[in-house]
Amino acid sequence: MTQNKRPNLLLLGIDSLRRDHMSSYGYHRLTTPHLDRFSQEGVLFEQHFSPSIPTTPCYASMLTGMDCFGTDVVALRHGGPLGAHVQTLAEVLGEQGYNTTCVGFTGNPSARGFQSYLDYEAWLADETGRCPKAENLNAVTLPELKRLAADDKPFFLFLRHMDPHSPYLPPKPFERIFYGGDEKDPDNHSLDALYEFKPFVDYFKSWFPEGCTDSAYIDAQYDGAIAYMDASIQALFTQLAELGLEEETLVVVTADHGETLNEYECYYDHHGLYESNLRIPLILRYPGKLPAGKRVSSATQIKDVMPTIMELLGIETGIAYDGRSLMPLVRNEQHVTESEMYITECTWMRKHGWRTPEWKLIVALEPDLHYKPTVELYNLVQDPDEQTNVAEQEPEIVKLLAARMEAHIHAREQATSRTNPIYTNLNWHGLGVGAFTSSQQAYDSMHIKSPSSARKLQAKEAKEAAEAKAATAAAKEV
Numbered sequence: 001m002t003q004n005k006r007p008n009l010l011l012l013g014i015d016s017l018r019r020d021h022m023s024s025y026g027y028h029r030l031t032t033p034h035l036d037r038f039s040q041e042g043v044l045f046e047q048h049f050s051p052s053i054p055t056t057p058c059y060a061s062m063l064t065g066m067d068c069f070g071t072d073v074v075a076l077r078h079g080g081p082l083g084a085h086v087q088t089l090a091e092v093l094g095e096q097g098y099n100t101t102c103v104g105f106t107g108n109p110s111a112r113g114f115q116s117y118l119d120y121e122a123w124l125a126d127e128t129g130r131c132p133k134a135e136n137l138n139a140v141t142l143p144e145l146k147r148l149a150a151d152d153k154p155f156f157l158f159l160r161h162m163d164p165h166s167p168y169l170p171p172k173p174f175e176r177i178f179y180g181g182d183e184k185d186p187d188n189h190s191l192d193a194l195y196e197f198k199p200f201v202d203y204f205k206s207w208f209p210e211g212c213t214d215s216a217y218i219d220a221q222y223d224g225a226i227a228y229m230d231a232s233i234q235a236l237f238t239q240l241a242e243l244g245l246e247e248e249t250l251v252v253v254t255a256d257h258g259e260t261l262n263e264y265e266c267y268y269d270h271h272g273l274y275e276s277n278l279r280i281p282l283i284l285r286y287p288g289k290l291p292a293g294k295r296v297s298s299a300t301q302i303k304d305v306m307p308t309i310m311e312l313l314g315i316e317t318g319i320a321y322d323g324r325s326l327m328p329l330v331r332n333e334q335h336v337t338e339s340e341m342y343i344t345e346c347t348w349m350r351k352h353g354w355r356t357p358e359w360k361l362i363v364a365l366e367p368d369l370h371y372k373p374t375v376e377l378y379n380l381v382q383d384p385d386e387q388t389n390v391a392e393q394e395p396e397i398v399k400l401l402a403a404r405m406e407a408h409i410h411a412r413e414q415a416t417s418r419t420n421p422i423y424t425n426l427n428w429h430g431l432g433v434g435a436f437t438s439s440q441q442a443y444d445s446m447h448i449k450s451p452s453s454a455r456k457l458q459a460k461e462a463k464e465a466a467e468a469k470a471a472t473a474a475a476k477e478v
Contacts, residue, residue, distance in 0.1 A: 006096065006154040007286070007313055008249040010240065011089075012233065013062060013105075013158060015055065016165040016270055018258030019048070019281040021223060029178055031226045034234040035253060035283065042251075042285030043294045043330055050257045050280045050302045051355070054270050054347040058256035058302060059110035063089045063158075065306030065321035068344055069412040073109065074421045075346035075428040082109040089306050090114045092317055093156045099148055103141050104160035114158070118144060122162035125207070131169040133162050133225075134232030142239055149243045159236075163229035164259060166268050167207035168221035174228040179220035183212045190215035194267045199348070199369055203448045204268065215262035222261060222268075247287050250312050254305060255280040264386070265370050271347035273362050274386050278343065278355070286312055296329050298337040299357075342408050346428040348446055350435070354405035360386070361401040365422065366435040369442035377401075 019025045022032045024039045025046070050058050052068040060066070060073040064086045068074045072083050082088070090100045091113035102114035104122060111117070120136040141159060148155035163170065182188075191213055195201055208218065233253075240246055258277045260266040270277050282300065284290055289312060303323030310317055311325040329337070343360075344352045349368035353376075354361045362376040377391035377398055391398050409420050426434050429446065436442040 005152070005248075006098070006315070007289075008148075008154050008245060009093070009098075009156045009309060009313065010236075010249055010251045011156070011158045011309075012161060012251075012253045013059060014161040014164065014229070014253070014255045016162075016257065016259040017226065017255035017281060018164075018276055019255075019279050020276075021164075021226060022281055024283070025281065029223055031178075031223050032230045034230045034237070038237065038251075038253065038285060039283045040293050041287070042283055042292060043290050043296060045282040045296045045300050045326070047297060047299045048254070048280055048282040048301070049278050049299065049341060049355075050255070051278060051341045051343045053257050053273065053277050053343075053345045055256055056108060056110060057344070057346070059105070059108065061301075061303045061323075062254070062256065062305050063110050065089075065303055065310075065319065065323045067301075067303050067322040067342075067412070068421060069416045069418065070303075070322045072416075072418060072421050074344050075425045077428060077430040078109050079425075079427065080109070082112050087317075087319060088113045089309065090156060090158070092310075092315070092319075093313075096315055097153055099151055099153045099155045100158075101144055101148065101155070102158045102160075103144070104137060104162065105158065111158075116144075122165075123167070125167070125169055128171065129169070130171040130175065131167070132171045132228075133169075134229040135171075137161060138232055138235055141236065145236070145239055146243065149245055161229055161233070163225040164222060164255075166259075168218065168225045168268075169207060170221065170224040170228040174224040175221060176224070177220075177227060178223045179217050181214060181216065183209060183214045183217035185213055188213040190262065191218075193265065194262065197265075197267060199443060199446045200267055200269070200448055206449070218268060219261050222259065250284065250286040250289075250309065252305065252309065253281065253283040254302070256302075265372075269348070271345060271349055273343050273345050273351060273353055273360070275360075275380070275384070284308070284312075290330065294330065296326070298329050299339055299341075300326055300329070301338065301341065340404065342405060342412075344422050346422065346425055348429075349442075350422065350425070350428055352405070352422050354401045354408070355380075356401070357381075359397060359401060361398060361405065363402070363405075367437065367439040367442055369439060369446050371439040371443075 021027050023030050024032050024036045054076050056076050056078045057073045060071040094100050100114045101116040102111050103118045105111040106117040118140045120140050122133045125131050257270050259270050260276045264272050264274050266272040304326050307321045307323050307325045311327050340356045350365045358381050360378045364374045375391045376389045378386040
């Protein structure tokens with residue numbers, strides 16, 4: 001490393017990657033052999049959480065070090081840009097003299113402040129009927145990595161991998177490495193309920209094999225997509241080594257949120273405040289600065305990512321983050337962790353709740369499209385798969401957790417001088433009709449047709465992206 005040159009940062013913010021489907025975290029299928037080896041060279045956090053679902057608030061927290069009160073972002077369809085009251089990781093590092101590049105996240109409010117934006121195809125199938133998402137990403141990333149490495153400045157390269165995000169379309173042979181059955185077995189009825197769910201059925205039929213009846217096949221596509229992505233990520237690590245950058249680059253592998261498979265009636269998406277969506281990976285490698293093979297069992301959150309990166313890069317920002325650096329945990333120093341957390345969801349439903357190591361409370365702020373009860377309570381110790389709602393049997397627990405949640409909301413509203421954004425985002429669905437008054441209204445109103453329509457939900461139009469970029473430039477001039 002050039003004397004006085006700061007370390008590089010390579011941040012993989014993988015979309016929709018649940019940690020319990022990674023062999024690094026003990027999954028029975030060998031889905032992540034390369035990331036397994038990578039984790040043995042660094043620090044793996046065993047209990048990492050993303051408490052505000054889905055994509056937009058998750059990345060906002062990851063890339064600012066703030067919670068949803070600090071970012072004021074809770075909804076997928078967040079209206080307007082990220083507030084000027086927060087500074088993004090790209091903005092901070094740009095001010096520190098870094099070259100900054102974002103791959104696969106153009107136009108999202110949370111992607112503010114990068115100097116370069118590169119895009120790749122991550123939604124639509126090619127002529128084979130599959131989508132080589134990670135290879136498409138590598139095609140634009142590997143040349144960019146070489147360009148950044150050739151400059152005297154340190155770099156921040158952010159990659160948004162999309163392979164675990166539906167549609168799950170890994171190329172051969174990954175589409176069948178975890179499945180040997182008959183996905184069109186007429187006696188299999190595991191997808192019957194999904195095909196009756198009108199809001200999503202057209203979307204699923206657009207990429208499910210025609211006549212598919214077996215949910216295990218779709219689950220295997222998710223796992224195959226992870227394995228395919230894992231192999232492609234190794235190409236990035238290989239080039240990093242060949243460029244001689246391993247020793248001077250902090251590499252962070254994490255996710256924005258998890259994914260729900262054929263579970264909880266949420267069907268191959270990432271809505272619902274269940275563990276499948278909240279539990280995500282976090283693995284850090286920085287040779288000489290981080291111990292190899294260390295595993296941290298304490299609970300951590302996505303808002304901790306940016307402060308941790310700042311400490312490892314040796315940058316003092318003066319920002320009062322809502323998150324905290326995780327380095328005291330890595331160094332085995334005394335450190336108080338947040339074992340309880342406020343959780344929110346604004347994707348296809350508007351809900352919030354309170355999670356402790358033993359209990360999870362979920363409260364609907366308006367009727368949802370799944371006709372679920374207003375209050376859900378799960379004992380995470382006795383019922384880790386969250387199959388039995390015990391709200392009616394445990395009214396005192398509901399009351400206790402609700403009180404803790406309300407106290408937290410009040411404290412954060414006071415600290416930020418802003419109303420809880422989950423209360424003010426009444427147009428979270430983008431329909432302009434206000435809060436839903438019945439589950440039937442929600443069911444009839446919410447609809448997703450195809451991967452192309454899903455992509456539109458995930459990103460702003462090009463004009464809005466250009467406006468956001470112009471606003472960033474204007475802000476720097478002020």
